[in-house]
Amino acid sequence: MKLFGTMKISDNMVEVGGVSAQSLAEEYGTPLYIIDEEQFKNTIADFKYNFLSNQLKTNVIYASKALLNLYVANIIDESGLSLDVVSGGELYTALKAGFPAERIFFHGNNKLVKELQMAIESNVGTIIVDNELEIEILSDLLKDYKKSQRVLLRVNPGIDAHTHEYIKTSKNDSKFGVSIFDEDTIEIIKRIHDDEYLEFKGLHCHIGSQIFQEDSFLKESETMLEYISRIEKEENIHVEELNLGGGFGVYYTEEDKPFSISEFLKKLVKFIEDYSKNNGLHLKQIDIEPGRSLINNSGSTLYTIGGIKRTFGGKNYIFVDGGMTDNIRPALYQAEYEGIIANKAEEKPAVKYTIAGKCCESGDLLIKDIMLPKAGRNDLFLINSTGAYNYSMSSNYNRIEKPAMVFVMNGESKLAVRREEYKDLIANDIVIND
Ligand SMILES: Cc1ncc(COP(=O)(O)O)c(C=O)c1O
Known part of the structure; x- marks a missing residue:
């Protein structure tokens, strides 16, 4: 072993x-x-100190679905990382642990009204919206609360990463997000951008879990950056934030060959910095959202x-x-x-x-x-x-x-x-x- x-x-x-x-x-x-605990803290540091850029703000968000309780939330808080939650229960745990709400990213393909209300009332920093109907519901709620809310739109870049069928999340028929190949997605982005209460910050994607090919992540980044470039040029909408999700593969048995996170993250940041600069993008922040590989x-x-x-x-x-x-x-x-x-x-x-x-x-x-x-x-x-x-x-x-x-x-x-x-x-x- x-x-x-x-x-x-x-x-x-x-x-x-x-x-x-x-x-x-x-x-x-x-x-x-x-x-x-030492290994957990060392792994957090590995992500935090290798995902850095001189040009862009970088943010590591721990995907709490991997493991969450009050003590885990405390460790993540002390390390300065952000936190991804996907349910009222995860949000409740984070808030009870005293995790700063502004560093919480709220996900989910079917957030309940009571969960959205909880997120708004507790001043959750960012809500990742999944689909058009959810945008309508959130916008109506925000109008009632007279509050504005930072949002990212979850999109599906159609990258077919090699992993188990159940943990692939970015195929065209995935239940998560909206496809970048669907022309209606541009309309959704415009809809969010023009909303009085929604602050459109950018896009989120996540191509699956337990992925061992660095290329899948580089392809994901390239596809997303090309899409951002299109939105900026054709619609004149600035995309300031890009969240690339998690999914970095880990060792369970000898068959699993994870790549070096520290080397890969430097490569990823450089790739995004170069693309962004060469194409005059308005990107200000990049996020990654590892769960499994952190814990x-x-x-x-x-x-x-x-x-x-x-x-x-x-x-x-x-x-x-x-x-x-x-x-x-x-x-x-x-x-x-x-x-x-x-x-x-x-x-x-x-x-x-x-x-x-x-x-x-x-x-x-x-x-x-x-x-x-x-x-x-x-x-x-x-x-x-x-x-x-x-x-x-x-x-x-x-x-x-x-x-x-x-x-x-x-x-x-x-x-x-x-x-x-x-x-x-x-x-x-x-x-x-x-
Ligand atoms: C949106 C999102 N972000 C992050 C993750 C974390 O993935 P992983 O634990 O493989 O890093 C998941 C897992 O399914 C997810 O759906």
Whole structure:
């Protein structure tokens, strides 16, 4: 298993942030989400200090759908990054954490009226509008509130990046945004530009997630810059801000070959600076919106092994005390992970296992066919690179309690999310006696 950040092996045991897996399991129980705080902060710095320009304002926006809770919002706030939210719930969490509203970007293809009202009332900095109807609704609301609002329009540049079908977002029939190939989109831009309460700032796009080709992002930028140039020349509308979304691929297994973020960001900025200068664009600000690449490799999940089973067909299963409820990605997109028996970290692999969860679903498999030392009951199993889209996609299927989350750094651990208890599972149930 590839080790990230402060994760290391000492005396046959995995440790993260200077704390052993064994002591984390003893103190907090399992399953447990573990975040390597130093690694998270280093990754934030990597983005922040490599996405800089002398000509343009640059802005890194953390896509909070990857992982959000009060403590994550605090870390992002302290680092000076902006925050992307896509629901009233994410917005509520950010505001409760004291995140400055002016640094929030509010997304969504179907924002509810109550969510738009919440955004307006809390003075959210930027709303990314998705479609014409939403523009009408937002404009009417702003008229009632007598408030103006910075907006970006989400457009779809039609880049077909190589990634899983479900995480591609920029094909012509995507549910997100409006196509740059649709002539009506120009009319929508004019509509926003001429609105009394909407402040048209520019365009947003996002071509998908877990993308490994730098070229896809350069093509996205070029396509967007050409489109901006057309809007400026033909419509005489200035496009000051371009948000290129997120989607930078990360390592889960040896098959994933991420590019160097620091080198790529410098290349991207130079490309945009040159294009903008050579074509006399009025671009003032560029944004990127990474989620997965900011948090994923700082996270891991620790489980306790319960059962071990050899089937009649000869397959060896390890059963862990979590599963698709804390990590839906293998079942949802056939995502692959690496793992290790945390308390047998230096022992030689001897058996091929499949790691299965405890949910009542045959597809509840976390890792298929992994070579490990011989496992025993109560061994600890750690899956790496679970920082993004694990906790945020977790569920209570089978009425299983959601795990706790700890942040570890310099030999200390901090509980950021407490483990759910059975009573949490019935907290919203109503006893009906008729
Ligand atoms: C609009 C938008 N921005 C940013 C992201 C973050 O993508 P990633 O986590 O792959 O960086 C997403 C993810 O789907 C998105 O839809």
